[in-house]
Amino acid sequence: MTWRLALPLLLIALLSACSGSKPRPSASHGGGTVTRSGSSGTGSGSARGGINDDTSRPQSSRYRDNADSVPDGPPPDVSKLPEPVPKVEPRALYGNKSPYSVLGQSYTVLSSPAGYVERGIASFYGNKFHGYKTSSLEDYDMYQFTAAHKTLPLPSYARVTNLENGKSVIVRINDRGPFHENRLIDLSFAAAVKIGVWPKGTGLVEVRAIDPSQPLTAQTLPPPPPAPKPASPGPGIFLQVGAFSDVGNAERVAQQLRAANFAPVQVVDAQINGRNIRRVRVGPLASVDQADDVTSRIEGMGLPRPQVAVD
Numbered sequence: 001m002t003w004r005l006a007l008p009l010l011l012i013a014l015l016s017a018c019s020g021s022k023p024r025p026s027a028s029h030g031g032g033t034v035t036r037s038g039s040s041g042t043g044s045g046s047a048r049g050g051i052n053d054d055t056s057r058p059q060s061s062r063y064r065d066n067a068d069s070v071p072d073g074p075p076p077d078v079s080k081l082p083e084p085v086p087k088v089e090p091r092a093l094y095g096n097k098s099p100y101s102v103l104g105q106s107y108t109v110l111s112s113p114a115g116y117v118e119r120g121i122a123s124f125y126g127n128k129f130h131g132y133k134t135s136s137l138e139d140y141d142m143y144q145f146t147a148a149h150k151t152l153p154l155p156s157y158a159r160v161t162n163l164e165n166g167k168s169v170i171v172r173i174n175d176r177g178p179f180h181e182n183r184l185i186d187l188s189f190a191a192a193v194k195i196g197v198w199p200k201g202t203g204l205v206e207v208r209a210i211d212p213s214q215p216l217t218a219q220t221l222p223p224p225p226p227a228p229k230p231a232s233p234g235p236g237i238f239l240q241v242g243a244f245s246d247v248g249n250a251e252r253v254a255q256q257l258r259a260a261n262f263a264p265v266q267v268v269d270a271q272i273n274g275r276n277i278r279r280v281r282v283g284p285l286a287s288v289d290q291a292d293d294v295t296s297r298i299e300g301m302g303l304p305r306p307q308v309a310v311d
Contacts, residue, residue, distance in 0.1 A: 051131040068128040070189060070198065076143060078194045083145050084172040086157035086212040095135030095154040095176055102179045113156040113209035119310035120184030121237070121288055122160065122205040124192035125177075134175035142189035148175035149185050149207070157210040160185065160195065162203050163235040163310065167195040170210065182292055182308050202288045204235045204310045236284030237291045239306035241298060243270075243277045250278035253303060257282055260301065262294045281309065 054062065098109035110116065130142045136154040140146070147160065152173050161168035169191050178186040185207050187197060197203035210216065241257065244250040250267050257265045257280070268279045282298070285291045291308065298306050 053132045055133060063128050063132060065128040068126055070126045075193045075198065076190065078190050081143070081145065081190060081194075083170040084157065086170065086210045086216065088212045089155050092136035092138075092154040092174070094137045095174075102176075105179070105181075107150050109153060110151050111153075112211075113152050113158070114211045116152065116158075116209035117206065118184060119163065119204070119206045119235075120308050121182055121291070121310070122162075122185045122187055122192075122197050122203050122207075123178055123180065123183050123201065124187040124189055124197055126189040135177075136174045138174050140175065140188075144188060145169055145171045145191045145194065146175065146188045147171040147173050147185050147191060148177035149173045150176060150179070152209060157212060158185075159208045159210060160187065160191065161206045161208070162195040162197060163206055164204055165196050169194045181305065182288070182295055184308070204237065206310075235310050237288065238266075238281045238283030238309045238311060239285070239291060239294060239298065240309050241280045241282060241306045242304050243272070243279045245275060245277050247278060250280055253280045256301065256303065257298070260297070262297060263290075282306070283309075284311075 051064075096109055099106050100109075101107070125140075125148070126142050129140045132140055134140050134146075134148070147158070149156075149158075152158065154174055154176070156173045157170060158173060159168055159170050171187065171191050175186070178184075183202075185205065187195075189198065192198035192203075195203070195205075197205070242250070242253055244253070254265050254267050263282050263285055266279075266281045266283075268281060270277055270279055282294060283291075285294060295306055
């Protein structure tokens with residue numbers, strides 16, 4: 001289910017984006033073919049005009065469409081769309097409240113995007129939100145290279161690279177989300193097409209924030225594409241169930257997970273701020289759907305909610 005926060009415009013607070021249950025055009029992601037409706041899919045680059053987005057209305061009646069979808073017909077030729085050029089911008093008046101809470105979880109907005117690099121699962125959003133307000137109160141245009149993120153300042157810029165094919169795109173982050181527990185970033189439809197997250201629905205990505213005050217070359221270089229070996233495995237999805245300073249606690253959790261037999265269990269030694277810790281991880285998992293399923297099962301065991309790691 002897609003979630004957004006509907007708050008009055010006079011409140012400097014969040015207008016949250018979609019949840020991560022996004023357009024799912026294939027049975028491999030979401031269990032069926034989505035109903036396609038809305039825009040024509042010509043890639044005109046303009047939002048739908050005439051939308052009266054009353055953000056004070058409840059979620060059930062704010063949007064024209066009940067479910068998200070993608071445009072009819074072939075995807076737009078995104079090769080002709082210019083990527084945003086990172087520039088220093090003031091923080092948006094809306095969408096930067098910190099901390100904020102969504103669906104019982106609390107998030108702290110980063111003071112700066114500098115140095116942010118993370119790998120995880122990307123999703124995307126489309127027709128349902130096209131032309132409606134983002135968290136920063138800009139109109140969402142699915143034919144521009146934008147994205148939603150839970151903690152990067154609004155606006156900010158990042159290079160998003162699909163770790164499975166090496167394709168990348170610079171996006172301007174102007175929205176909050178995705179609030180699905182296993183998703184790192186929500187891409188616009190155009191950005192998803194550009195790097196091959198569409199039509200699959202999700203993808204394993206690296207998100208590398210860009211500091212607009214610094215030269216772009218070094219900080220926006222994408223990671224190298226996968227080695228061209230037929231038998232070479234791609235990036236793997238792991239679930240980190242906890243990080244423990246006590247060996248006994250780490251082993252107890254690991255034994256519980258091994259008994260459940262979801263997937264291989266690893267106890268990995270690491271150092272954080274000079275302290276030795278042990279990370280308990282489950283994986284690699286074969287797909288995003290399996291990661292979502294195993295996450296729910298681990299939570300059902302009363303264990304800490306796992307965090308996605310992509311290696």
